[in-house]
């Protein structure tokens with residue numbers, strides 16, 4: 698059952714719509730570095746995943762279909778028939794679900810730092826869920842963020858690292874666990890060959906969670922996909938290598954005839 702997620706809209710009223718979907722434990726402001734570039738041409742819709750930020754927190758577990766249905770409901774609320782979609786990590790998983798299950802709603806797709814099957818081991822997800830259930834999201838936040846940035850960036854900008862640790866620590870436990878359940882139970886591989894949206898798949902070369910091999914697998918299964926690897930990036934490539942990612946997104950979404 699879908700819910701009304703919290704969202705913001707920026708950019709020209711008549712611009713082609715780009716929906717941005719973030720990672721587990723994030724809020725929509727994780728996309729701040731993309732806004733100046735994208736809003737020059739596009740109407741940018743950002744939203745908080747269910748159970749995250751200012752969105753409702755339904756009881757866990759969630760499924761990828763729940764997360765995808767929230768986006769379809771958001772498009773309906775905004776009266777948008779068809780949109781470009783960029784998602785990072787669980788946001789990319791949501792994008793794969795949407796492009797396979799509601800192809801008429803997705804124009805061009807960008808999948809950043811993501812995986813089509815659960816990244817990591819089943820035991821690690823069980824352990825993460827157990828820790829959040831017993832100690833809260835604050836207990837896992839520093840370890841998770843250690844995978845989001847390269848060690849060099851973390852050393853250079855400890856304040857940003859702290860901000861992201863706080864972001865995860867402020868994510869409701871129920872919402873975080875619900876999204877972990879959605880990741881644990883997904884298998885998006887069978888749907889990939891049916892995706893018709895032109896797709897850009899981006900990996901951070903130093904991403905320990907969704908490494909370039911995961912992106913290669915996705916790109917090899919989607920008929921009209923191309924892949925880029927960003928050299929100095931870990932899981933949150935959109936933040937650490939914002940200029941690189943923005944150029945890729947502008948180029949990819951700008952190829953649409955609707956964006957001409």
Ligand SMILES: O=C(O)CC1=CCC(=O)O1
Pocket residue numbers: 719720721785786787788816841844880906932
């Ligand atoms: O939280 C992590 O370790 C990385 C991650 C997996 C899915 C997602 O959205 O982020």
